[in-house]
Amino acid sequence: MTLSGSLTQVLAIEDSSQIGHARRTAQKLAEKHGLDATDAGRVALVATELASNILKHAARGEIHLRVLPRKNGAGIEMLAIDRAQGFDLQACLTDGFSTGGTQGIGLGAVSRQTEVFDVYADARGAVLLTRVYPREDKAADRRFGISQHSLHDDPACGDVWHLAYDGARISALVIDGLGHGEDAEKAARAGESAFAPIPFASPVQLLEEMHIAMTATRGGAAAVAQFDAARDGLTFAGIGNIGACLVTADKSRGLASHPGIVGVQFRKAQPFDYAQVNGQLLIMYSDGLQSRWNLQDYPGLVHRHPAVIAAVLHRDFCRGRDDVTVLVIALEATHG
CATH class of the missing domain: 3.60.40.10 (PPM-type phosphatase domain)
Structure with a gap:
């Protein structure tokens, strides 16, 4: 199994109009690399929640996209990156909590929709990682x-x-x-x-x-x-x-x-x-x-x-x- 170099695709998230662009871009990338409608839909949902989360607690940030070649097919990696003051991860993962005055259903749903979910947050900002693989792909995540x-x-x-x-x-x-x-x-x-x-x-x-x-x-x-x-x-x-x-x-x-x-x-x-x-x-x-x-x-x-x-x-x-x-x-x- 080999992985050849490719650039990270960066999507700026600075206002609400860019949430839809992030969703469409991520979904098209998933479809282009063979994910079926259900899995591409999960990618779209996760991209929407990540972009929304950036605006809620950081006002601005970036979504980083990457295709992850697999033995059979591919997965999609999405990272939400910001330079805000950090947030209470455990609270944000609890459905009903929000730093932005909204319903707060985002990060908990994201963790359930993805095969890989991880985050690091401190006073310098947050980096939130998600990886979506086809549901029938049972191979382990490559770390x-x-x-x-x-x-x-x-x-x-x-x-x-x-x-x-x-x-x-x-x-x-x-x-x-x-x-x-x-x-x-x-x-x-x-x-x-x-x-x-x-x-x-x-x-x-x-x-x-x-x-x-x-x-x-x-x-x-x-x-x-x-x-x-x-x-x-x-x-x-x-x-x-x-x-x-x-x-x-x-x-x-x-x-x-x-x-x-x-x-x-x-x-x-x-x-x-x-x-x-x-x-x-x-x-x-x-x-x-x-x-x-x-x-x-x-x-x-x-x-x-x-x-x-x-x-x-x-x-x-x-x-x-x-x-x-x-x-x-x-x-x-x-x-x-």
Whole structure:
């Protein structure tokens, strides 16, 4: 099972007229990717409630949409993101409670209509995650999260991410093509094309193959992380400034990359092995994200779904002057 990189679709929610747009956009996305009328209807309902909730307690915010490829078909991810003063989650989940003077049937209904529901809220704002899968799809949710945005909403993005799952193994790639725009995207996609057919080859071989594929481009930074639950270990190799770290509830350790530009010039990549990583978070990010964040500044966030963590980091630490990618993976055995 492989997941190829795609941009996060962002819908601004600032007035009531945008609720209908969010509902229609989410429903069309679900229908386009094969969800039946009932499941697409659930997507529409959830999008409506998320947008309404933003206006009720935050006045403004965003809905982030993403298609989640599955072994058979696809699911739809929707995140509601705001910068308000937070809210009482347990109270909001109780039918009949409202922060906005309405009936307050929203979040409780949302949690019952979705296969995945999670939220993080504090004084900096709230991020609420939902994932809707076809009701007949009984496969487990893959615990990863991705937030990817191009500079100035350019259709071309110089960042690329790619994920491959094989039972107890996960292989993750992040590439940041030099600069931004079409030439940066061309460089990053060339690297991805070399990675995709052989994602579980050694990281050194993968970087060498990407180097060859990216030679005719402007090049970029790249990092590969491979997790094997059976041996409880992770191997990491990076060239350039892709940030990466392993995070637990009480500590974070950075993963070392080497200087150079894939496709232009670098010394032979050196892989690093990390043991006893089962249950930890792997976070990889391009330099469109500031590096000064610390999950310990967000009590309890490390225990939330990886998609919530990725959205919080993007919301609070995006530099705003480059493409940005944040990939968060829960390191645990998966199947299929």
